[in-house]
Amino acid sequence: MAEIPKEGFIKITAPDRAAVNSAQKAALIRRGNQLFNKGDIRMAKKIFLSLGYTDGIIRSGDFYYKKADYWEAYRLYSLAPAPDRIEYFAKRMAKIVHNWINE
Numbered sequence: 001m002a003e004i005p006k007e008g009f010i011k012i013t014a015p016d017r018a019a020v021n022s023a024q025k026a027a028l029i030r031r032g033n034q035l036f037n038k039g040d041i042r043m044a045k046k047i048f049l050s051l052g053y054t055d056g057i058i059r060s061g062d063f064y065y066k067k068a069d070y071w072e073a074y075r076l077y078s079l080a081p082a083p084d085r086i087e088y089f090a091k092r093m094a095k096i097v098h099n100w101i102n103e
Contacts, residue, residue: 025051032056036063049079058082 020028032047036056041063048056061076070089077085 020051029053029056036060045076054080054082058085061085 028047028051032044032051032053033056035041035047036044036059041060044056045060047053048060057076057080061073061080061082064070064076065073074086074089077089
């Protein structure tokens with residue numbers, strides 16, 4: 001059975017774009033990138049999700065994928081959205097199920 005993420009299930013809604021101007025958004029994205037590069041993925045992910053910063057969300061998903069936390073990786077890819085990575089997941093899971101059936 002899959003574990004519940006530490007952050008719980010977060011309902012993501014569209015951020016209030018009027019509340020953050022472009023200069024503030026750029027500064028927050030820079031801060032998120034700094035945190036990500038220092039290894040504070042959790043805080044960086046929160047910033048990226050709050051801003052709807054697709055590239056950061058996908059990179060966070062890639063991080064979790066490499067750590068074999070496929071549930072969180074898929075969740076982030078879905079939120080980004082990253083259809084290419086979701087398609088990769090679907091194909092990979094289909095191959096696993098196919099192999100199980102043929103065993």
